């Protein structure tokens with residue numbers, strides 16, 4: 101059984117949003133077209149409380165994209181984004197959501213960020229996604245969405261560690277830092293991840 105995991109295709113990550121991924125809107129029709137090829141489709145939403153630790157605005161004297169330390173690990177400080185219940189946290193209006201069997205929300209704890217769909221950045225708490233997919237007998241997990249170099253990458257990393265056979269769909273994803281993405285792709289390949297475009301699904 102194969103599932104598609106659609107990561108964070110939300111208004112704030114689309115041009116016009118507060119943490120826009122360049123050309124983030126381009127992947128929406130691609131993701132809509134591929135969903136029919138999967139036994140199951142699940143999605144994530146970045147879903148932060150207003151006073152989340154990852155927002156620069158919540159740290160006196162800090163600016164967007166500064167780095168601090170949280171639980172002994174580096175934490176980039178982001179513009180306020182994907183606040184629970186706001187328009188910016190909604191899925192892109194053109195994203196077809198009718199096939200989504202479940203939506204996993206992450207980054208909900210005020211004191212820790214969560215890039216991966218599976219665990220927070222400190223690996224303190226699971227979202228339950230791994231158990232969900234295993235109970236549904238999913239072996240192969242195709243992953244796409246925003247941003248390829250952050251939440252998509254960390255989701256793939258945890259999925260591989262959880263034992264899923266992972267495929268990254270490159271043309272159904274966009275990176276925040278396109279220039280640095282070759283390095284991330286090499287890390288994916290080193291993990292044994294297959295990288296494809298949507299026309300070979």
Ligand code: VGL
Nearest residue numbers: 108146178246247250251
């Ligand atoms: C993301 C930065 C902060 C992402 C989420 O979805 O890639 N990036 N929160």
Ligand code: ZN
Nearest residue numbers: 146154182207
């Ligand atoms: Zn976030």
